[in-house]
Amino acid sequence: MARRTGEQQSRGERCAICEARRQQATVEIFQFSDEVDTYIFKIDTAKKIVADGRAPQQVSQEMLRAFAGMNEFDLDHMLHVDLSRPGIFTRRFGAPILLDGTHRAIRCFAKQKQFYAFELSYEESVECLLQERKSE
Numbered sequence: 001m002a003r004r005t006g007e008q009q010s011r012g013e014r015c016a017i018c019e020a021r022r023q024q025a026t027v028e029i030f031q032f033s034d035e036v037d038t039y040i041f042k043i044d045t046a047k048k049i050v051a052d053g054r055a056p057q058q059v060s061q062e063m064l065r066a067f068a069g070m071n072e073f074d075l076d077h078m079l080h081v082d083l084s085r086p087g088i089f090t091r092r093f094g095a096p097i098l099l100d101g102t103h104r105a106i107r108c109f110a111k112q113k114q115f116y117a118f119e120l121s122y123e124e125s126v127e128c129l130l131q132e133r134k135s136e
């Protein structure tokens with residue numbers, strides 16, 4: 001039996017993110033906070049909405065840099081992602097927020113590859129909102 005090596009071997013093994021995604025019951029969420037509010041988005045809902053046949057957009061280097069610096073990420077999991085899958089972003093008060101695809105965005109940024117993402121309209125992003133906490 002040949003042993004798989006390198007990236008292939010580590011794929012999905014002992015990665016908390018991959019483990020969580022294998023559990024069917026896991027609801028994937030994305031939490032975003034600005035100075036005032038905290039929003040929690042349901043990623044599954046976002047994925048269903050963008051599956052309507054719309055085309056992914058090319059993400060500019062500038063936007064990609066903002067995405068890469070915005071979200072927390074796991075270094076191990078970066079090697080497990082499929083770069084051919086577009087991310088999902090929306091805009092709040094004009095500023096783009098990446099809801100899905102952080103690890104892909106960071107890897108594309110590091111490798112200077114073109115990253116694509118589907119855009120959710122404001123109304124669509126509201127549909128994905130699980131919770132919105134306003135601070136007093």
Ligand SMILES: [Zn+2]
Nearest residue numbers: 015018077080
């Ligand atoms: Zn992983």
